[in-house]
Amino acid sequence: MAHASGVRLPYEESPATVRAWVDRALGSSVVSAATQQGGFSPGVAARLVTTTGRRAFLKAVGSSLNPDTPTLFRNEIAAMQGLAAHSLPHTPFLYDVYDDGDWVGLLMEDIDGYLPPHPWRPQDANRVLDALEELTAALQPSPWPAAPVAAVRSREFLSRWDLVVADGLDVPDWMAGRQEEFAELARAGLAALAVGDGLVHWDLRADNILMTEQRVVFVDWAHAALGAPWADTVILHADMRGAVDLPPLPDDVGITGFIAGIAGGQWWGSHQQSPAGLPTLRAWQRESALQHLDWLRDRLSWRCDLAVDAD
Numbered sequence: 245m246a247h248a249s250g251v252r253l254p255y256e257e258s259p260a261t262v263r264a265w266v267d268r269a270l271g272s273s274v275v276s277a278a279t280q281q282g283g284f285s286p287g288v289a290a291r292l293v294t295t296t297g298r299r300a301f302l303k304a305v306g307s308s309l310n311p312d313t314p315t316l317f318r319n320e321i322a323a324m325q326g327l328a329a330h331s332l333p334h335t336p337f338l339y340d341v342y343d344d345g346d347w348v349g350l351l352m353e354d355i356d357g358y359l360p361p362h363p364w365r366p367q368d369a370n371r372v373l374d375a376l377e378e379l380t381a382a383l384q385p386s387p388w389p390a391a392p393v394a395a396v397r398s399r400e401f402l403s404r405w406d407l408v409v410a411d412g413l414d415v416p417d418w419m420a421g422r423q424e425e426f427a428e429l430a431r432a433g434l435a436a437l438a439v440g441d442g443l444v445h446w447d448l449r450a451d452n453i454l455m456t457e458q459r460v461v462f463v464d465w466a467h468a469a470l471g472a473p474w475a476d477t478v479i480l481h482a483d484m485r486g487a488v489d490l491p492p493l494p495d496d497v498g499i500t501g502f503i504a505g506i507a508g509g510q511w512w513g514s515h516q517q518s519p520a521g522l523p524t525l526r527a528w529q530r531e532s533a534l535q536h537l538d539w540l541r542d543r544l545s546w547r548c549d550l551a552v553d554a555d
Contacts, residue, residue: 269339273294285317323468335379364450379462395471405423
């Protein structure tokens with residue numbers, strides 16, 4: 245599945261106060277800044293090199309670029325500070341943070357790795373799934389106990405089948421007339437998601453993962469939250485599905501309901517206007533919704549068959 249991307253701001257166009265903080269934090273002036281593409285967030289995302297040869301990765305954003313993104317970055321700062329206490333090989337090292345009430349920035353280690361190619365390759369998928377299993381175990385319980393609860397923070401998103409019905413939005417033919425069934429299934433998934441005190445990344449895709457010969461590193465923790473231990477695996481399977489053979493997930497109503505909730509949230513979202521700085525988001529949401537619905541149809545195939553027989 246292709247990914248959406250935000251509009252990047254060159255490092256040189258970030259506020260002078262942000263650039264001065266970077267120089268202080270790194271101990272010398274930045275002489276090279278390579279903007280990195282991919283990811284949703286607008287703002288700066290750049291690999292930096294200083295006069296002394298020190299390297300770092302900077303992500304920074306101000307409210308004028310997108311009013312919601314600074315809040316997400318503050319969430320990521322809290323998550324990264326919690327992760328730092330564990331010194332986990334699967335998370336980046338945090339050097340310093342910046343917050344002047346408008347602009348928010350994170351300065352982290354520059355990981356000399358590669359994004360897993362999309363579509364996924366089996367060798368990359370196997371390494372990442374193994375690393376995720378290790379990370380999930382390490383984050384039980386959460387190193388950031390005060391993290392938001394995924395089922396609470398994302399309740400609106402995961403309950404949007406009700407809006408699909410209320411707005412009279414068209415749906416794929418195979419599920420026409422069953423929107424209420426999917427709304428009920430999503431509610432079951434939301435309840436199951438709330439059971440768990442581990443920290444979940446909550447936004448795992450190929451463009452939020454860096455791979456080196458020695459490490460698999462999960463980056464961009466802006467959406468980190470407390471949730472069920474299977475949540476990140478489901479999200480990552482959705483990104484990999486159709487490209488590689490995946491181990492089956494348990495035939496669990498919570499997992500199936502979670503997939504239904506994501507599908508509904510993305511389907512409704514794809515019909516809305518694009519937010520500032522994120523021009524490709526809605527097309528990505530539609531593609532994501534269709535992929536989750538296809539997955540949901542497979543998991544509910546016996547129910548669909550019964551419905552066809554009844555007709």
